Amino acid sequence: MxxxxxxxxxxxxxxxxxxxxxxxxxxxxxxxxxxxxxxxxxxEGELSLGRNPVRNLLRTAVEFARPSFVDVWLGNPEFAYRSDDGTLLRVENRRTVELEYLAGLAGATWTTIRIATLGSLLGAVLALPLAVLTARNLAAPGQLAWLAKATLDVARSIHTLVFGLVLVGIVGLGPTAGILAIALHSMGSYGKLFAESIETLDIASIDAVRSVGAGPVQVFFNAIWPAVLPQFVSSHLYIWEFNIRDSTILGIIGAGGLGLLITEAISLFQWGRLATVLIVVVFLVASFDAISRRIRLALL
Known part of the structure; x- marks a missing residue:
């Protein structure tokens, strides 16, 4: 490309x-x-903040300041819904309702983790042979190297959400579309990082293995793989962490997980519940970042 x-x-x-x-x-x-x-x-007049931006900001901030999960302890056990004329429609226990919502939130969090994990792994596996072809110091055949680089460039250029929209039409709603969308976009990033890691290798060590009659597969596993494995793992952890965050929005196109709850909360203007979901997202990303940082330090 x-x-x-x-x-x-x-x-x-x-x-x-x-x-x-x-x-x-x-x-x-x-x-x-x-x-x-x-x-x-x-x-073009596209930098307007709209009407009453300060009032809207304050009102939203007040609603965000009380995440819905506090209703588990402070919710009204006899919350009444009434019509405009005062007619009682129904009474519900807000504490029970919020407990049920948190149970669904836990399931959605697990779905998000599965989408990001499997999508990241699939993207890394698909990117590895393409990275080997695009690494300049391995001198792959010109046409194959160009085709591999073009594939990685295209995959990296198209956003995960766009891949998701296309894949939902192919495989239907559900986590599978999210996994494939994460994998296809991540493949481009993995391929670039993997190829750059390979290009930092000492070409003399690669030529030494070739000189004893080793084939391409033997050269890869004996001269390349052991040297670049720590960098590959570090790159995988970095992109995996990014995909944890990225997969939270895939619910917008029907892939499930936390993104679905975010979409529902926004569409219904439930800012308290949105605050609860965002707290989970921040905690999830921060926890994974801390774990991956420890693993990367152990590889040094």
Whole structure:
């Protein structure tokens, strides 16, 4: 896949300059782009904050400040729903209702973890052979290397949500569409990181294994795999952590998990319940980040 004209222009400027002048030139391009984005949006009137933004912000903040899970202890056990004319419609125990909601939230959290975990693993497996082909120091056949790089570029360019929308139409609603969407997008990121790890290897050690008559598979498992395994694991943990966060929005297109609860809360303006779900998301991502950081430090 051909690179964009912006990337080619930046590369030419970087080659034509050196050191500090190259940095200043690229910085100037960046600020020109920022000015163009801001100016065009301002000219189209798309930077408006709407009517009464402060009042809306305060009202939303007040509702967010009381997450719905506190109803387990503080909820009204005889909460009455009445019509506009005062007619009693029904009475419910808010504590029981919230306990049932939290049980569903736990199930949705487990679904999100499964989608991110299986999608990440599948993406890594699919990316590995493509990374081997695109690594420049392994000198793969030109056409195969180009095709592998183009595949990774396309996969990395298309957002997970777009993949999900397409896959829901193919495999139907449910976690399978989310797993495949995570895998296809992650494949591009994995492939790039894996290929860069391979390119940092000492080519002399690879040639030494080739010189004794080893085939491509033997070269990979004897000279490449042991050297890049720590970096591969670190990359996998990083993208896995990202996919935990990314998979929370896949419920928007019917993949289930926490994203479905987020969509429901937003559509019904249930900001207290949205706050509860977001607290779970933050806790989940923070916990996984702490675990993956420990594992990465152990690999050093």
């Amino acid at each position: 051909t690179r964009s004209w912006c990337a080619r222009l930046a590369e030419r400027l970087a080659k034509g300059c050196s050191g500090r002048s190259a940095f200043l030139a690229l910085t100037l391009i960046y600020f020109l782009l920022v000015a163009a984005c801001f100016g065009s949006l301002a000219g």
